Amino acid sequence: MRAMILAAGKGERMLPLTSSTPKPLLKVAGRALIEHHLYALAGYGIREVVINVFHLGEQIVAMLGDGSRYGVNIQYSVEEQLLNTGGGIVQALPLLGSDPFLVISADIYTDFNYHILPKNISGSAHIVLVDNPVYKPQGDFGLKGNTVLPISHNPNYTYANIGIYNPRMFDYASHGVFGLGDLLRSEITAGNITGQYFNGLWHNVGTPSDLEMVNAISW
DSSP: OOEEEOOOOOOOGGGGGOOOOOOGSSSTTTTTTHHHHHHHHHHHOOOEEEEEEETTTHHHHHHHHHHHTTSSEEEEEEOOOOOOOHHHHHHHHHHHOSSOOEEETTEEEOOOOGGOOSSSSSSSSSEEHHHHTTTTOSEEEEEEETEOOOTSSSEEEEEEEEEEEGGGTTTTSSSSSHHHHHHHHHHHHOOOEEEEEEESSSEEESHHHHHHHHHHHOO
């Protein structure tokens, strides 16, 4: 399986830190956020990783290089304009191959064990859900068994920005700027998405206070 790390965002809520440093390179426990993901993916057995870059992307490329020191091979999908999560995946599809691939966001910090993900998926995607954080009390989706449901169902959880995606899910997606959530909601309504609940360490590192808090608990 290949993996894609979403790392192109501007990190505007993290200003002023992201005025000179891309958010994926901000450090938690002595390592850049994105480095934690690379080591975790290598430990899971993934060797081929695609990273999309835009804001200060040259810094990410310069730091990570070809990925060999992390035990992976990195290819970069360089965006000429910020394509958002969905558009970024669509642009990177030629690098991701024809089999289902793992997608994670660079700006989460987690101890999620990728070995508990299913080895195969039959639908369009399989996503990981977590308890609703303070900033999103309403959540994103419901979950019954392993079927992901629209948000109107209880209980509701928040998408952990970790998921396995079948490339066919993007067959009719437009090229250009769009969010992955729009496509996910459509596929969930059609009953094509499975999921699982995770209650371990997980933080969306979106603001300077988030970064400070995560560093405080990670040493």
